Amino acid sequence: MKIGIIGSGPVGQALSKGFLSEGYEVMLGTRKITKPELVKFHAENAAVAIGNFSDTAQFGEIIVLATGGLVAEEAIKLAGHSNFSGKIVIDTTNPIAKEPPVNGVLKCFTSLDESLMERIQKEIPDAKLVKAFNSVGNALMYRPGFKGGPPSMFICGNDDQAKKKVTSILRSFGWETEDMGKVEAARAIEPLCMLWCIPGFLSNHWAHAFKLLKK
Numbered sequence: 176m177k178i179g180i181i182g183s184g185p186v187g188q189a190l191s192k193g194f195l196s197e198g199y200e201v202m203l204g205t206r207k208i209t210k211p212e213l214v215k216f217h218a219e220n221a222a223v224a225i226g227n228f229s230d231t232a233q234f235g236e237i238i239v240l241a242t243g244g245l246v247a248e249e250a251i252k253l254a255g256h257s258n259f260s261g262k263i264v265i266d267t268t269n270p271i272a273k274e275p276p277v278n279g280v281l282k283c284f285t286s287l288d289e290s291l292m293e294r295i296q297k298e299i300p301d302a303k304l305v306k307a308f309n310s311v312g313n314a315l316m317y318r319p320g321f322k323g324g325p326p327s328m329f330i331c332g333n334d335d336q337a338k339k340k341v342t343s344i345l346r347s348f349g350w351e352t353e354d355m356g357k358v359e360a361a362r363a364i365e366p367l368c369m370l371w372c373i374p375g376f377l378s379n380h381w382a383h384a385f386k387l388l389k390k
């Protein structure tokens with residue numbers, strides 16, 4: 176299966192390597208294929224194809240959205256709205272504002288009554304959006320390998336089949352999945368990135384993940 180990753184930053188690169196290890200064909204999308212850090216990444220990971228956003232969105236049978244939250248809608252425009260139609264889109268983005276964190280707490284440009292995922296779903300209504308990978312650092316996205324067992328990835332989205340597919344991807348990546356329901360649940364899932372980052376900003380501790388314990 177072909178995965179098109181819109182966004183060539185740390186998340187795009189980490190997930191490219193993960194999907195490649197799981198036997199998928201991967202294209203990593205950027206606005207500038209000559210970016211030095213990307214040229215280096217490609218030299219070290221030649222099996223990952225590099226393309227512009229539009230080629231990458233066309234290529235992907237499943238699309239991963241991994242751009243900055245503030246520019247996600249711009250990236251979708253560049254990728255071409257119709258290229259998302261009917262496809263599973265794994266939304267890794269967070270609505271992080273430009274302002275610096277306050278005492279380790281990131282600022283968001285959305286509210287608790289409207290998530291970035293809802294805005295994106297409105298932008299590409301025919302896409303089967305599934306929120307995932309937003310509440311952990313890129314270094315832990317693939318096979319995090321915690322001693323306490325697989326951590327929990329909170330997901331949500333309107334299409335049950337799409338969430339089933341993403342759940343099986345997450346299982347192969349070393350995660351348990353907690354399905355929190357429809358797109359509105361992103362109002363609660365996106366701010367988890369703020370919580371996850373606090374120990375990082377305050378004590379430079381970035382090697383943790385969430386786990387939902389149940390009776």
Ligand SMILES: NC(=O)c1ccc[n+]([C@@H]2O[C@H](COP(=O)([O-])OP(=O)(O)OC[C@H]3O[C@@H](n4cnc5c(N)ncnc54)[C@H](OP(=O)(O)O)[C@@H]3O)[C@@H](O)[C@H]2O)c1
Nearest residue numbers: 182183184185186205206241242243244246268269312313
């Ligand atoms: N970093 C993490 O560990 C982490 C963890 C969980 C979730 N997230 C979320 O995942 C997303 C990706 O994060 P990241 O750290 O990998 O990278 P990032 O720096 O947030 O985003 C990089 C991507 O955004 C694109 N971009 C920048 N400005 C743009 C514009 N004006 N129009 C269109 N595209 C633009 C870049 O394009 P070019 O390729 O052309 O430069 C690049 O592909 C973010 O929403 C972040 O909050 C990050």
